[in-house]
Amino acid sequence: MTPMVVPAGSPDVPAPASPRRVAQVIRLRPEAEADYRRLHAAVWPEVLDQIRRSNLRNYSIFLRDGLLIAYFEYVGSNYAGDLAAMARDPRTREWWQLTDPMQEAVDTAAEGEWWAPFEEVFHTP
DSSP: OOOOOOOTTOTTSOOOOOOEEEEEEEEEOGGGHHHHHHHHTTOOHHHHHHHHHTTEEEEEEEEETTEEEEEEEEOSSOHHHHHHHHHHOHHHHHHHHHHGGGEEOOTTOOTTOSSEEOOOOOOOO
């Protein structure tokens, strides 16, 4: 389904909802840092395309003291469905086969949780 395009400033159209902001954390194995940096310096185009198709924008990963912090904005309407589509994508799955062994869940991650979500407690609009 093609989204409807409405001219900016149309008086009868409500302002778009703010994107859903997501921040997550995972531990990077110290011995994997150089390889992790190398991979992310040249992310495969198919992986980047899937990120876009899954409605993730402004995706960033930060590193400090062995912790990877990911941040992105979700702009779609079916978060679970879009993430499931990403998980089904063959090229993304290949990428994760390389990166997952470099990571380990933080101690406070819930059972079965890989990247643990942060709770947003403050945001300036």
